[in-house]
Amino acid sequence: MMxxxxxxxxxxxxxxxLLPLIEVQDHKRAYDGDLGxxxxxxxxxxxxxxxxxxxxxxxxxxxxxxxxEGLKSDGIEYRGVLYCGLMITEDxxxxxxxxxxxxxxxxxxxxTLCASDIVPALLACAGSKDHSLADxxxxxxxxxxxxxxxxxxxxxxxxxRDDPIIGLESVSDALVFxxxxxxxxxxxxxxxxxxxxxxxxxxxFSEARARTYEAVSRIHFEGAxxxxxxxxxxxxx
Numbered sequence: 001m002m003x004x005x006x007x008x009x010x011x012x013x014x015x016x017x018l019l020p021l022i023e024v025q026d027h028k029r030a031y032d033g034d035l036g037x038x039x040x041x042x043x044x045x046x047x048x049x050x051x052x053x054x055x056x057x058x059x060x061x062x063x064x065x066x067x068x069e070g071l072k073s074d075g076i077e078y079r080g081v082l083y084c085g086l087m088i089t090e091d092x093x094x095x096x097x098x099x100x101x102x103x104x105x106x107x108x109x110x111x112t113l114c115a116s117d118i119v120p121a122l123l124a125c126a127g128s129k130d131h132s133l134a135d136x137x138x139x140x141x142x143x144x145x146x147x148x149x150x151x152x153x154x155x156x157x158x159x160x161r162d163d164p165i166i167g168l169e170s171v172s173d174a175l176v177f178x179x180x181x182x183x184x185x186x187x188x189x190x191x192x193x194x195x196x197x198x199x200x201x202x203x204x205f206s207e208a209r210a211r212t213y214e215a216v217s218r219i220h221f222e223g224a225x226x227x228x229x230x231x232x233x234x235x236x237x
Contacts, residue, residue, distance in 0.1 A: 004089040014133040015077035024106040043230035045146040144208040147199040153223025155193035163222040174200040174215035
């Protein structure tokens, strides 16, 4: 058994080299206090308070780089996203899982905080002769970001659908990502378990969190539920 806080860390790969991104902490359980069933993610935030430059380098040097070298030694030219789910234990960072994709809702945080054009890096991963991943450096906004997922009634077991979503047009100070929605007769209705992701940014965590939850309060649909404690760890720091 491992114990400790979890964090997601990402890198882009072109088969030969790594381009590390930034860390995000997700909240998998459906309800406040990390209770209820596991979900695809009920919200996330970055930066993560217990993460630092030393831990970042340790993960790159002892986990990500050896993983890429292991793939190469097995004759695998791995290109794309290397998603590393970590647990920060008393003995240091340990791998919980790998994914070969951007995570959702972590990706929304990554793309919002990335201050550079990420397309050249993605083209380099895809094998473009005009771009080299080793020559690319990504810059990140000196801001905090926090995202809250608005889920449908019954999620994650049997999510309710076809409920009208009210208030989207009233959100002006946050981003709203559509996930489980569709358009019907000119109206947006629910069409999946995780319906919307609402993301606020700010100069600090408190500001980002306030913007996110203020925007969340403006959006309504029958049976909507969301966690009110996203970023609890950061709140206690």
